[in-house]
Amino acid sequence: MDAVIAGIGHTEYSKNSGRSTLQLAAEASRAAIADAGLTPADIDGSVTFQLDRNDELAVTRCLGIPVLRFSSRTRGGGGGACATIQHAAAAVESGRARAVLIWRAFNERSRHRFGQPNPRGPDPTWDFYLPFGLDTPAKIYGLQFQRYMYRYGLTNADFGLYTVVARQYAATNPDAWFYKRPITLEDHQASRWIVEPLLRLLDCCQESDGGVALVVTSADRARDLPHRAARIAAASASHLVGGDEMFNFYHPDLTTFTEGAALAGQLWAESGYGPWDMDVALIYENFSPIVFMQLEAFGWCGPGEARDFIASGAIGPGGRMPVNTNGGLLGEGYIHGMNNIVEAVRQLRGTAANQVAGAERVLVTAGRSGLILEGSP
Amino acid sequence: MPAVVAPVTDDDNRFFWQGVQEGRLLLQRCSGCGELRHPPGPMCPSCLSLDWEAEEASGRGTVYSWVLSHHPTEPDAEPRIVVLVDLEEGVRLVANLQGVAPSDVVNDLPVEVFFAPVDGVVLPQFRPRPA
Numbered sequence: 001m002d003a004v005i006a007g008i009g010h011t012e013y014s015k016n017s018g019r020s021t022l023q024l025a026a027e028a029s030r031a032a033i034a035d036a037g038l039t040p041a042d043i044d045g046s047v048t049f050q051l052d053r054n055d056e057l058a059v060t061r062c063l064g065i066p067v068l069r070f071s072s073r074t075r076g077g078g079g080g081a082c083a084t085i086q087h088a089a090a091a092v093e094s095g096r097a098r099a100v101l102i103w104r105a106f107n108e109r110s111r112h113r114f115g116q117p118n119p120r121g122p123d124p125t126w127d128f129y130l131p132f133g134l135d136t137p138a139k140i141y142g143l144q145f146q147r148y149m150y151r152y153g154l155t156n157a158d159f160g161l162y163t164v165v166a167r168q169y170a171a172t173n174p175d176a177w178f179y180k181r182p183i184t185l186e187d188h189q190a191s192r193w194i195v196e197p198l199l200r201l202l203d204c205c206q207e208s209d210g211g212v213a214l215v216v217t218s219a220d221r222a223r224d225l226p227h228r229a230a231r232i233a234a235a236s237a238s239h240l241v242g243g244d245e246m247f248n249f250y251h252p253d254l255t256t257f258t259e260g261a262a263l264a265g266q267l268w269a270e271s272g273y274g275p276w277d278m279d280v281a282l283i284y285e286n287f288s289p290i291v292f293m294q295l296e297a298f299g300w301c302g303p304g305e306a307r308d309f310i311a312s313g314a315i316g317p318g319g320r321m322p323v324n325t326n327g328g329l330l331g332e333g334y335i336h337g338m339n340n341i342v343e344a345v346r347q348l349r350g351t352a353a354n355q356v357a358g359a360e361r362v363l364v365t366a367g368r369s370g371l372i373l374e375g376s377p
Numbered sequence: 378m379p380a381v382v383a384p385v386t387d388d389d390n391r392f393f394w395q396g397v398q399e400g401r402l403l404l405q406r407c408s409g410c411g412e413l414r415h416p417p418g419p420m421c422p423s424c425l426s427l428d429w430e431a432e433e434a435s436g437r438g439t440v441y442s443w444v445l446s447h448h449p450t451e452p453d454a455e456p457r458i459v460v461l462v463d464l465e466e467g468v469r470l471v472a473n474l475q476g477v478a479p480s481d482v483v484n485d486l487p488v489e490v491f492f493a494p495v496d497g498v499v500l501p502q503f504r505p506r507p508a
Contacts, residue, residue, distance in 0.1 A: 115449050120382070127384035127394075128416045131500055132471050133446035133457045135382065143461050143471075147442035150484045196445040196479065241422055249461055249469060250415075254442065 003089035004229035004376065006099075006222045007036025007215030008342045013177050013333025016110040017209035024211030025054045025105035026062035032213035033063070037225040038099060043215070045070035045097030047087045049104055049336065051077050059103065070097040074237075074369070076245065078284060081337030081366035086235035088216035098217065104338045105211030113207050125244055137286055138204060140246050142195040144254045145289040149198055151255040152304040156198055159288040160188035161307065163202045163330055165316045166285070170327025173353040177206060178331050203288040205329035212338035214345075219376065230345045230373040233361070234270035237369040238263040255304075257290070259368045260297030267363070271372045275299040279359040280347045281315075281323045282340035284366040285330060291323065294365055317354060325354040337366040348375045381496035390417045392431045400492045402501055403431040404468055415468045436490035437506065438464040445479050457495075462488060462503055476504035 009031025011017070011024050033040060040063045046056050050073045060068055070091045074080030081104070088100035108114055117135035120126070134140055148154070167183045170176035183202065191201040222229035238259050242250040251258045268274055275298050285291045292306035300321055301309040309315070315323035326332040326343035333339055344362040346352040352359075361374045386394045396403035405414050409426025420427055441461040448456075458474040473495065474482065488503040495502070 117448065124385070124387050124390065125416050127386075127390060129471050130382040131384050131495075131498060132459050132473050133381070134459050134471060135446075136449055138449070139444055139446055139459060142444040143442050143459065146444055147461075147484065150442070193447065194449060195447065198444070244416075249471065254461075 002219050003092040003216055003232045004219050004222045005085070005214055005232065005341070005345050005373065006217050006225050006227070006229050007032040007034075007038065008213075008345050009033070009035055010212045010335070010339065010342055011210045013175065013208050013210045013335065013339065014109075015177070015207075015209060017107055021105045021107055021211070022054050022058055022062065024107070024209070025059050025103045025213070028105060028211035028213035029059065029063055029101055029103050032215050033101065035227065036099075036215040036217070037227075038215065040065045042099050043101045044068060045088065045091050045100035047072050047074065047084045047100055047102045049073060049077065049080055049084070050075055052104055052106070054103070054105060065101070070100065075239070076368070078286065078337040079366055079368035080237070081284065081341070081369065082235060082364055082371045083237045083366075083369035084338075085214070085216065085232060085341065085371050086237060086369065089232045089235055092216055092218050098221065100216045101213060102216065103211060103213040104336050106336070107209045108334065109207040109209050115204070115207055123245055129247065137246060138195045138199050141287055141290065142198055144248060145198050145287065147254045148289060148293060152307070154307055156200060156203070157185065157189055158307045159198070159203050159292070160185050160200075161310045162285070162288040162291045163188050165310065166324055166328045166331040168316060169325050169354050170331025173327050173332060175353065176327040176332040177208065178327060198289065199287055202330075205286050205334045208333040208335060210333060210335050212335045212342055214338070214341060222376070228349050229376040230348045231376050233273070233372040233374045234267045235371040236263060236266040236270060238266060239368055257293040257297040260294050260365070263365065263368065263370050264298040267370050267372055273361060273372060278321070278361050278363045278372075280325055280344070280356050280362045281321060282326075282344050282362065282364040283323055283328070284337045284340065285324065285328050288330070290367070295323075298363070298365070322356050325352060325356060340364055340366075344373050348373060381498045381500075383498045389419050393417055396431065396433075397492060397499055397501055402434040402436050402490050404434050404466060405429045406432045413466055413468050415470055434468070434490075435465050438462040438488055438503070440474065440482065440484060440486040440488055441469060442484060443474065443482050458482060460488075460503060473500065473502050474504070475502050
């Protein structure tokens with residue numbers, strides 16, 4: 001691939017932004033365009049989420065972007081976070097756009113909270129879930145995690161091993177909502193149940209207000225820009241037959257993350273890299289158990305081995321495979337996975353709060369989409 | 378108990394919910410290749426046939442996985458147990474489990490279907506059965 005991420009921008013990550021989602025999108029976008037060393041007139045493409053409530057023309061009007069030649073949206077919710085990069089790269093590499101602005105902005109804590117019961121699903125198959133009380137992401141994913149937990153004899157305290165690491169990273173990241181607030185496993189075990197018998201409050205990602213924006217352009221163009229560009233070595237998505245909106249219930253074995261394993265294969269094939277070529281991994285974690293299943297799906301450890309892998313210190317500071325060095329979606333904030341892409345770019349620039357020395361290749365996953373970034377020469 | 382969101386029927390799933398009203402658990406069997414499928418859909422993903430028949434399931438299965446459905450912020454009088462049931466026919470579906478305390482639920486528990494109003498909405502429910 002020839003496309004790069006040249007600019008990153010974000011607002012603060014809070015629980016009550018006090019302003020419109022359009023303003024959050026505009027602020028993050030303004031920051032990303034400036035970070036890339038470009039002006040709004042250089043932007044001619046856009047990508048956001050299917051779920052984003054800011055219309056393309058509203059955002060371009062804020063920024064004074066004169067002409068939008070290309071626009072697209074990625075399917076689903078956070079699972080499409082990394083697919084935004086795939087869309088933008090496809091547009092740049094095909095010549096459909098020269099510089100693509102990506103944004104995601106919401107007031108997901110102060111207004112529409114994802115953690116509250118869903119009154120109505122987006123698609124008719126939800127009629128086979130909602131009437132039975134399966135009305136929040138925690139419960140939906142919980143049915144899969146429970147079988148994983150049973151299969152490998154885990155308890156909720158095992159999942160807390162991840163949260164402790166995420167909060168350790170967040171504690172030293174000034175952008176993180178939980179900056180300077182590390183926790184112990186005892187704190188995790190004292191937090192209230194969200195979904196028995198597997199998820200406590202501290203297993204769940206935050207609900208956050210905020211906006212993130214990125215600028216994707218060609219490597220040629222980026223050569224003259226101010227920051228080291230993050231080359232997109234691979235970007236792909238994996239939506240498999242048998243999956244449903246958020247429900248992967250119809251794969252025979254729910255103790256493996258089938259979509260994640262398929263995605264891993266696509267990313268390794270596209271980039272020519274393997275799991276241990278990565279210096280940092282940013283793993284989308286709506287809930288702590290999904291980290292376990294992705295560590296296994298991407299091949300850093302075998303089926304059922306994630307608990308011991310995490311307990312060994314492998315994903316923490318100084319570990320063999322640092323994961324979610326910003327504190328992740330549990331520790332830093334939940335901007336639908338997009339803040340993890342910002343962290344990946346920072347690691348390659350050498351400007352992350354918890355910098356991994358000499359980081360040259362970073363994996364970012366978002367469940368059903370993912371990407372590999374590497375430093376430009 | 379949380380207020381139940383009633384199903385909205387459409388052309389593709391009406392047979393299922395009508396069956397529930399009649400106390401029958403119906404599955405779709407493809408007339409082209411004979412494959413069973415759930416949740417319902419207009420086309421067979423294996424042979425692309427549009428022809429299918431509704432077939433009554435035995436109603437017997439086992440609990441593949443389960444969670445206790447609390448409201449995330451408001452206390453529930455009686456949280457429901459949500460289960461993934463593997464039916465004997467080889468089809469998996471979401472339902473509720475009754476007649477067993479949450480502390481006694483185990484994976485692979487043998488269960489059988491029954492039909493009961495939950496908060497005024499008739500739904501397929503499962504209860505333990507002798508193995």
